[in-house]
Amino acid sequence: MAEHERVLVKHAVTGRMLVNSKDGVAYTFDEEGGLTLITLTGVEAEKGAAVVELKAELNVFRFEEPEDGPVIKHWYYVGDNPVTYDADSNRLTIAVQSEIEYRPDQYWA
Structure with missing residues (x-):
């Protein structure tokens, strides 16, 4: 886990x-x-149970947020790949099959 990064898991339909x-x-x-x-x-x-329940409708993002440069966003496609949650270890695992990387600064001035 990088210091200037974050990962978000969101419900694609409602946000x-x-x-x-x-x-x-x-x-x-x-x-x-x-x-x-x-x-x-x-x-x-x-939260883990909610993610598993909504596994067909997930958006997973990783944001690189360097101090001296623009944000780089990564969107991961889950599709019908496995999403599991282990309550004993509080561990959520999401399998993704593809990634789209984009830089908002290249689209908006």
Whole structure:
């Protein structure tokens, strides 16, 4: 987890924030079998259950926020890939199949 980064998991339909790494949630990104596994640790049980329930309607974002440069946004496509939550470890795992990277400063002046 980088100091000037954050990960957000949102409900795509309503825009409801489900998980925000700024709320004390640690995360890792790991490649496995052609997918990227995003593992979020420290997710409260209620939020983890909500993410699993809404797994077909998720938007997952990573924001790079360097002090001396523009924000870089990454959008990850979940599709029908696995989304799991382990209540014993407060660990949420989201498998994503693709990523779109974009820089808002290139679209708005």
